[in-house]
Amino acid sequence: xxxxxxxxxxxxxxxxxxxxxxxxxxxxxxxxxxxxxxxxxxxxxxxxxxxxxxxxxxxxxxxxxxxxxxxxxxxxxxxxxxxxxxxxxxxxxxxxxxxxxxxxxxxxxxxxxxxx
Amino acid sequence: xxxxxxxxxxxxxxxxxxxxxxxxxxxxxxxxxxxxxxxxxxxxxxxxxxxxxxxxxxxxxxxxxxxxxxxxxxxxxxxxxxxxxxxxxxxxxxxxxxxxxxxxxxxxxxxxxx
Numbered sequence: 001x002x003x004x005x006x007x008x009x010x011x012x013x014x015x016x017x018x019x020x021x022x023x024x025x026x027x028x029x030x031x032x033x034x035x036x037x038x039x040x041x042x043x044x045x046x047x048x049x050x051x052x053x054x055x056x057x058x059x060x061x062x063x064x065x066x067x068x069x070x071x072x073x074x075x076x077x078x079x080x081x082x083x084x085x086x087x088x089x090x091x092x093x094x095x096x097x098x099x100x101x102x103x104x105x106x107x108x109x110x111x112x113x114x115x116x
Numbered sequence: 117x118x119x120x121x122x123x124x125x126x127x128x129x130x131x132x133x134x135x136x137x138x139x140x141x142x143x144x145x146x147x148x149x150x151x152x153x154x155x156x157x158x159x160x161x162x163x164x165x166x167x168x169x170x171x172x173x174x175x176x177x178x179x180x181x182x183x184x185x186x187x188x189x190x191x192x193x194x195x196x197x198x199x200x201x202x203x204x205x206x207x208x209x210x211x212x213x214x215x216x217x218x219x220x221x222x223x224x225x226x227x228x229x230x
Contacts, residue, residue, distance in 0.1 A: 040124055041222060042220040042221055042222050043160075043220040109158050109159050110157075
């Protein structure tokens with residue numbers, strides 16, 4: 001177990017639904033991330049939070065809305081999604097934002113999302 | 117042109133084989149190179165990392181970087197069925213900024229059969 005827990009593991013939703021993905025890290029880290037992993041495509045960074053403040057938003061459509069109420073929890077609120085949003089959504093955390101060799105990313109197991 | 121190119125495979129080898137996984141990249145500013153391993157239905161986990169050119173060895177795994185060719189490799193010696201996973205390369209130009217500036221390859225799916 002990596003210390004990063006994501007729920008639910010699987011989610012099927014219609015295009016008019018509203019749902020939320022949850023991520024919790026038990027590692028005492030200060031930075032949390034949402035990544036999107038589509039079949040045969042590279043991991044795409046969506047959002048970065050450091051100490052509960054959003055520090056990066058990679059031109060993600062507004063139908064994805066993140067929330068970080070504290071340094072241990074991260075949510076991704078979903079509404080009016082499109083079928084092309086179907087993917088594995090991964091949460092990750094790191095101690096801080098110091099850089100790729102100083103900080104190790106710990107990933108959760110992801111939420112497999114299907115939009116019908 | 118994609119920042120990082122990685123053949124998605126799939127790659128299937130017998131147990132004990134030497135496996136070579138590769139990525140090419142276009143951005144000459146990349147200096148930090150990583151390999152992540154992702155088991156089925158799990159998130160990626162950092163396997164190895166290197167800075168600039170050269171080799172790094174860790175047990176059965178060797179990471180190699182050739183910056184002149186913009187080419188990185190991961191070698192797995194004496195491959196085991198437990199090595200069956202998707203291997204993602206990742207790289208970055210930044211040391212002091214957010215991990216968000218990591219560029220990932222698509223991942224290569226590896227199966228090692230007994």
